[in-house]
Amino acid sequence: MKKILQNIYLTLIIIFLYAPIATLVVLSFNDSKTRSKWGGFTGKWYISLFKDDAIMNALYTTLIIALLSALIATVIGTAASLGIQAMHRRYRTFMMGVTNIPMLNADIVTGISLMLLFVACRFTMGFSTILMAHITFNIPYVILSVMPKLRQTNKHTYEAAMDLGASPVYAFFKVVFPDILPGVLSGFLLAFTMSLDDFVITHFTKGPGVDTLSTKIYSEVRKGIRPEMYALSTIMFVSVLLLLILINMNPSGKGHDKARAEKTMSNRRRFGRVLMTRVVPAVLTIVVIAGGFFYASRTNISGKEQVVVYNWGEYLDPQVIKMFEEETGISVVYEEYETNEIMYPKIQSGAIAYDVVCPSDYMIQRMIENDLLAEINWDNIPNIKNMDETYMKQSQQFDPGNKYSVPYCWGTVGILYNKTMVDEPIDSWSVLWDEKYKDNILMQDSVRDAFAVALKYLGYSLNSTDLDELNEARNLLIEQKPLVQAYVVDQVRDKMIGNEAAIGVIYSGEAIYTQWENPDLEYVIPKEGSNVWIDSWVIPKNAPNKENAEKFINFVCRPDIALMNFEFITYSTPNKAARALIEDPDIRNSEIAFPSSEQLADCETFRFLGDKNDAVYNELWREVKSK
Structure with a gap:
């Protein structure tokens, strides 16, 4: 009976641990976009995944930041451990206490503190600030891993090597470093894992155009997680599972097989050392170099014009961005947010200068009252003629005179x-x-x-x-x-x-x-x-590229572009010319998408x-x- 209960207990644990993962794997092959309906088996989400630039960029950013921050934190943390170990016992205890504080601190405290520091020092939020933030919170974990190994080393061995004529550097790498290498590797892997999994600190220190997987997924909450994310998660899970299986395959046997097993284990240990000392550094070097070219190609180092857009998650057809870049030669740096309340503090603080933002009605009113928006030059937006006058009048409830906003979607x-x-x-x-x-x-x-x-x-x-x-x-x-x-x-x-x-x-x-x-x-x-409600395009007062912002707004007011966005997000378009282009009469005349004035008679917009x-x-x- 005891064994039966143990098996039941173990089975329940496995179910609780792996049932969610199994669900995720199944959904990655579901032909329907919704997780509540099985639409048949398909592998299209895996194909779509590798064609999605936003997800691939987020994945690559996640890996490059995790690798770089873990590598740099490991070097700094190991050096710091050596310094702490050399201190007097009293000071060593004090320094270890100081080192442990960041690990005990809530991530949100660390994230906000670093954001305020970067703003005070006038750093431009982006890839570099995320990297510095990750290095900062990774260092204590490296110290935590290296210090126990340092305490186990015999300092007399190091001194003997020095007495025999070895230089301090040579003696360290030949005597001390081999002893602490397991701790260094553990620190590196721990730092890599912590960086890979982080959301809060990244969220507060990232800038426009830079997303990790965690921030990318979080930004999609408003529309729901896309099936491509299920596919990516499945690939990551299977990769880790296969790696664990390979690592934990232990040979066993008796008699002659025992010697063969011991030889296999010896070869495996040798392979592990080669992997960690040669292969991993080589892979890191390739990734870092590739990452350098990748980010250099995306930055504005050539003086190319750009526009920085801040929009709701999944609220613009990605093809629209590509078309705008091809037609105008202006590079689009695209950033997503989840709620008006998350967007507003970033605009108010001025920590990041956005060119175009898409808030909701009541938030636009708040931004106008706090003098955060620039007036729009309507001469630069001739496509405003395509907008239905009904929604321009509706917008005056939160933007008197239509000075600051251009309707984008409503519902x-x-x-x-x-x-x-x-x-x-x-x-x-x-x-x-x-x-x-x-x-x-x-x-x-x-x-x-x-x-x-x-x-x-x-x-x-x-x-x-x-x-x-x-x-x-x-x-x-x-x-x-x-x-x-x-x-x-x-x-x-x-x-x-x-x-x-x-x-x-x-x-x-x-x-x-x-x-x-x-x-x-x-x-x-x-x-x-x-x-x-009406979501509208606005231009922050500190926008560095106001004319480009107006070009972008004018572009999305073009009938064919407005139609593309309507078909992508299914939210109603206030663009009457775009509505006329809708081929399906059931959609064009839908009372859900386009209710009559009688249905809207008692409806109100939110005000701040x-x-x-x-x-x-x-x-x-x-x-x-x-x-």
Whole structure:
């Protein structure tokens, strides 16, 4: 019985550890983009992976930073260990305590501290700042690995070599270094692993055009992780698994086989030494040299004009960038962010100078009020004539006079419901409080979106700052909470496609995609009204390439380019000329993508309510989530 329980326990551990990885591997061969629906077996995501410049650049950046930072940190950390070991015991203890502080510190503290240091020293955020940051937080881990080996060495052996006429350098490499080599290698591998896995420090110290795999994946959260990422993760997992299998294949045998096994192990150790002392340095050298040419070709060292674009993740067709570069000769440095709240501090701090940014309506208002935006020279944007006047007027709610912004995408927030799971037509927010749909309701995990639903249902403005109205909305959300299956963001898409819920609050652009995957889904803007949002192009006041920024904005306002972006992201385009080019009449006349003025009559755009009112909203939302 004990053995049976042990086997069950071991099986459960293996399942918990490897079931997620198995799921990831299976999804990498799923023909459907959504993880909630099996569309058949395919290998196209592996082909697409190696054709995706953004992912390949992120992968290469991740590897080059991990290798360089680990190598440099290993050299510095080993030298520091030698110095610490030579200190008096009291000072050595103090220095080890100081060295351990960065490892005990939260990564976010280290990341923000380094970012502030780089800003204060006027460093340009980019590849170099990430590399310096990774070296900094890797050094303590190298010291931690090397110090135990140094304590095991016999200093008298080193002194004897010196007495026999060896130079200090020769004596170190022939006597001391072989003894501490396992610690040095362990430190290098630990530093490499820590750098490879880092997100927080990279996020705070990176600049435009530089992404690692962690920041790239994080920037895609708004649209959901692409299947290409599943394919890449599968390749990495299989590579590591094969390497571990090769390393841990131990020969065994008896009698004559035992001698053969010992010889095999001896050959394997010799191979390991050759691998670590010759092959790895050679590979590192090749990667570093290749990386140098790679980054030299991408920088502006030749004086080539450029424009630095800061946009939402997966919010622009990559082909548009290539076309713009080919037609104008202007190089595009493209950077992605996840939320308005992450984007805003970077613009406000001035740590990174972007040329074009794509915030949402209320954030544009905030940026205007804080004098962060430059007025647009409309003479440089003749394609503005393609914009529907309706959205230009709508934009005046947050940009009076249309001085600072050009509409890019727009949409609504509404209810997506499964017609096979809901036995009545839905036209009101009230269904979200219907007890017969308990545990089948998905709400947006967003303070403004959640309160907008409650406020509009109560008949108030979604920009209300009246404390009585906000408390009433909070109480309504608390009342609703037992009925809610989950508070989600992009997951509502996959859950609704997979029939995991009956009703969900969703953005209209996502609703279009879900209907392609599951025709049983229906989208509606409730009769009480909702949020109509507009994301627009703006130019920060400190933009170094303002004219190039206006050329880029004018380019994306061109009808054929606007159509490409609409088909890529499925969010509604305010470009009336682009809409006329849509071939599919069902899409061109879709009430989801292009609702009528009657449907939008009671819809509002979000406005920036001020820091004080934002704090009130956040506090009330915390009360809702904590109940």
